[in-house]
Amino acid sequence: MARKVWIISGPAGVGKSTTARRLAQDMKKSAYVSGDDISHMAVSGRERPWESEQANDLVWKNIVALTENFVEAGYDVVVDWVSFWQDVKRYTAHWIEQGIEVRYVILWADQDVQSNVINAGRARRRWGSGSSYCEMSFEARVHQNATT
Structure with a gap:
């Protein structure tokens, strides 16, 4: 039986973690991989993945390695x-x-809903001052990628 890998994306505060966890819980045999958790494994000298191609690449390489281990285990x-x-x-x-x-x-969520979540602090606690930057950058990159 072919394995499935779901990649849940979206801007800060949209509900990626909640959605991804619930999706994984509804599957018969699944694993949940948090890119945020992987991103924060580097303790000192850490660059922000949304500001550094090298940091983003490192997070992706670790996501891929961990995902492959789970897929190999069924x-x-x-x-x-x-x-x-x-x-x-x-x-x-x-x-x-x-x-x-x-x-x-x-x-994706209405900008008002997303702003309320970020202002309430959930996304800001995780992303710090980068949460607003990530929100705007995400929308710009999605539109850019849609044209390429």
Whole structure:
């Protein structure tokens, strides 16, 4: 049976983690991989992945390695990470060639709803001052990637 990897993306505060966890819980045998948790594993000298291609690449390499370990053990995997189509294609092409089904989902919410979540502090606690930057950058990159 072909394994599935779900990549749940969207701007800060849209509900990626909640959605990804619930999706994983509803599957028979699954693992949840949090890109945020992986991103914060580097303790000192850490660069922000939305500001550094090298930091983003490191997070992706770790997401891929962990996901591959779970897939090899017979798990479907749900990844929660602010990801863009170009990165998804780059890091998952070999999975598709191996017959692993990759599903890329972008969550979106009204700007008012999203701003309320960020202002309430959930996203700001996780992303710090970068949460507003990520929100605006995500929308710009999604539109940019849609045209390429």
